[in-house]
Amino acid sequence: MRQPAQERGRRRRDALLDAGAELLAEGGFAKVSHRAVAERAGVPLAATTYYFRSRDELIAAAFERMVDRDIAATGARFTERIRRLAPDLPPGPATAGTARVPARAAAEAFAAALLPHDEAERRRQLALWELYLQAGRDPALRPLARAWTDRCRALTRELLRISGYQATEAFVHMLGAAADGLAIEAIVEDRPNAVRSMVEIVSHALDRIRTTEGA
Amino acid sequence: MRQPAQERGRRRRDALLDAGAELLAEGGFAKVSHRAVAERAGVPLAATTYYFRSRDELIAAAFERMVDRDIAATGARFTERIRRLAPDLPPGPATAGTARVPARAAAEAFAAALLPHDEAERRRQLALWELYLQAGRDPALRPLARAWTDRCRALTRELLRISGYQATEAFVHMLGAAADGLAIEAIVEDRPNAVRSMVEIVSHALDRIRTTEGA
DNA sequence: TACAAACTGGTACAAGCGTACCAATCTGGG
DNA sequence: CCCAGATTGGTACGCTTGTACCAGTTTGTA
Numbered sequence: 001m002r003q004p005a006q007e008r009g010r011r012r013r014d015a016l017l018d019a020g021a022e023l024l025a026e027g028g029f030a031k032v033s034h035r036a037v038a039e040r041a042g043v044p045l046a047a048t049t050y051y052f053r054s055r056d057e058l059i060a061a062a063f064e065r066m067v068d069r070d071i072a073a074t075g076a077r078f079t080e081r082i083r084r085l086a087p088d089l090p091p092g093p094a095t096a097g098t099a100r101v102p103a104r105a106a107a108e109a110f111a112a113a114l115l116p117h118d119e120a121e122r123r124r125q126l127a128l129w130e131l132y133l134q135a136g137r138d139p140a141l142r143p144l145a146r147a148w149t150d151r152c153r154a155l156t157r158e159l160l161r162i163s164g165y166q167a168t169e170a171f172v173h174m175l176g177a178a179a180d181g182l183a184i185e186a187i188v189e190d191r192p193n194a195v196r197s198m199v200e201i202v203s204h205a206l207d208r209i210r211t212t213e214g215a
Numbered sequence: 216m217r218q219p220a221q222e223r224g225r226r227r228r229d230a231l232l233d234a235g236a237e238l239l240a241e242g243g244f245a246k247v248s249h250r251a252v253a254e255r256a257g258v259p260l261a262a263t264t265y266y267f268r269s270r271d272e273l274i275a276a277a278f279e280r281m282v283d284r285d286i287a288a289t290g291a292r293f294t295e296r297i298r299r300l301a302p303d304l305p306p307g308p309a310t311a312g313t314a315r316v317p318a319r320a321a322a323e324a325f326a327a328a329l330l331p332h333d334e335a336e337r338r339r340q341l342a343l344w345e346l347y348l349q350a351g352r353d354p355a356l357r358p359l360a361r362a363w364t365d366r367c368r369a370l371t372r373e374l375l376r377i378s379g380y381q382a383t384e385a386f387v388h389m390l391g392a393a394a395d396g397l398a399i400e401a402i403v404e405d406r407p408n409a410v411r412s413m414v415e416i417v418s419h420a421l422d423r424i425r426t427t428e429g430a
Numbered sequence: 431t432a433c434a435a436a437c438t439g440g441t442a443c444a445a446g447c448g449t450a451c452c453a454a455t456c457t458g459g460g
Numbered sequence: 461c462c463c464a465g466a467t468t469g470g471t472a473c474g475c476t477t478g479t480a481c482c483a484g485t486t487t488g489t490a
Contacts, residue, residue: 002240004466004467006457006458006466006467007466008456008457008458009466009467012467015372017461024302025428027352028349028352029244030245033446033447034447034448034449035446035447036483037286039282042470043468044469044470045469045470045471046449046451046467046468046469046471047467048448049448049449049450050466050467050468054448054449054459055447055448055449065379117307122351123352126348126351126352129348130345130348132399132403133341133344133348133399133403134243134405136337136402136403137242137243137338137341142403142404143402145403145466146404146406149400149404161445162479170415170416170419173412173416174393174416174419174420175397176352176396176450177392177393177394177395177397177416178392178393179392179396179398180392180394180395180396180399181391181392181393181394181395181396181399182291184347184348184395184396184399185364185392186397187351188347188348188350188351188357188360189357189360189361189364191361197388200385201385201388201389201392204385205389206391219436219437221436221437221486221487221488223437223486223487224436224437224481227449248476248477248478249475249477249478249479250477252480258438258439259438259439259440260439260440261438261439261440261441261479261480261481262438262439263478264479264480265436265438265479266438267435269478270477270478343438345476431477431490432481432489432490433488433489433490434487434488434489434490435463435486435487435488435489436477436485436486436487436488437484437485437486437487438484438485438486439482439483439484440474440481440482440483440484441480441482442479442481442490443468443478443481444462444478444479445476445477445479446475446477446478447474447475447489448473448474448475448476449467449472449473449477449488450471450473451470451471451472451473452469452470452471452482453468453469453470454465454467454468454469454470455466455467455468455469456465456468457463457464457465457466457467457481458463458464458465458466459462459463459465459473460461460462460463
């Protein structure tokens with residue numbers, strides 16, 4: 001049931017997952033019904049209950065897929081931008097105390113990578129947070145939520161390392177939390193200063209890392 | 216319709232709002248139906264559509280009420296705790312550069328004030344965030360969301376002032392965002408270290424305020 | 431005390447929901 | 461080639477939902 005034996009079945013399950021993720025992004029939680037998903041995926045209604053035990057299971061699986069994509073996209077956007085700034089940056093571990101990318105540039109890369117840059121992406125991120133919050137009520141979703149948090153934190157750590165900053169675990173945690181807070185604010189309200197705020201705040205934080213925690 | 220002319224009407228509207236807020240906290244968005252609210256409030260079904268034009272309007276009004284209560288409760292918890300530490304603290308503006316409450320103590324007051332300390336409160340805060348996110352989809356909710364953000368920021372600024380810290384606007388923004396991020400994490404997942412993390416992070420941040428932004 | 435307005439409460443409706451069911455069809459391994 | 465098991469697709473059931481409706485009752489005021 002989880003992994004269909006036949007090729008066409010696998011494609012259908014996949015299409016359902018994609019349709020679920022799309023609907024989740026477009027209209028949030030409430031818009032994801034068996035009927036809507038089936039129609040979007042171009043399969044009959046009954047296929048949804050055939051490939052997923054229940055609506056909740058479908059949503060959980062779609063959430064997982066969205067997380068995968070989001071993490072990958074964020075990482076890619078960041079490294080692409082950073083490497084444009086410092087093309088010779090080696091992929092190996094950063095040397096302690098050597099901030100190779102200026103704080104402001106790194107902060108700009110952070111903002112560009114984390115904040116949504118179009119309406120579709122904004123809605124995707126909105127959906128991710130909705131699912132995340134839902135985990136506060138539904139224990140079945142909690143492991144996924146925790147996994148998302150962990151991967152975000154690991155990504156933050158990695159992005160810092162890539163840009164040449166060596167940070168304590170507490171700093172990573174702080175930066176991640178602040179970035180989350182700012183990102184949510186940017187996603188929900190649309191205030192004009194979201195990018196500027198994040199750049200300012202992150203670069204301030206990175207500035208301090210050198211004087212207080214660098215070699 | 217918004218403000219009933221008769222006494223009993225006002226009481227009913229109030230009871231509906233309370234019931235709505237309760238249900239919102241207990242089961243989130245999905246659990247708030249006309250029927251559930253009416254039953255909880257002890258009024259007939261039709262009263263819900265009599266006092267509120269629609270379900271959305273009822274929910275928005277309940278959201279507003281929850282925000283009021285949350286802001287008030289958080290502020291009260293913080294000042295109560297701080298004044299226990301520094302009973303002579305005057306309510307006037309803090310003198311520049313003088314950090315009167317040790318960073319660690321202030322951080323502990325922050326954590327105690329912001330993080331939920333029982334299950335009911337956890338669910339209330341969860342509901343607040345759910346509503347906030349919903350504002351990302353529903354423009355009608357956006358002014359309320361913005362108002363919440365603004366009041367939270369003002370509260371952060373005020374709490375810093377009370378404890379004797381003078382911070383730039385950027386610092387207030389950063390601290391607020393980080394606190395939001397940490398609070399959401401604590402509310403959704405229940406990791407054991409939520410309080411410790413917040414104390415550590417906030418006190419680090421406050422430590423830095425003295426050396427870099429004080430007098 | 432009369433009367434318009436505010437309010438009550440019971441009921442009805444159409445729509446959408448998750449899920450179950452099942453006869454018909456397809457498909458891959460023996 | 462054949463058949464057990466995988467898959468299909470159409471339909472149906474029981475339930476909940478938001479909202480509309482309206483004949484009655486209560487209320488504040490003139």
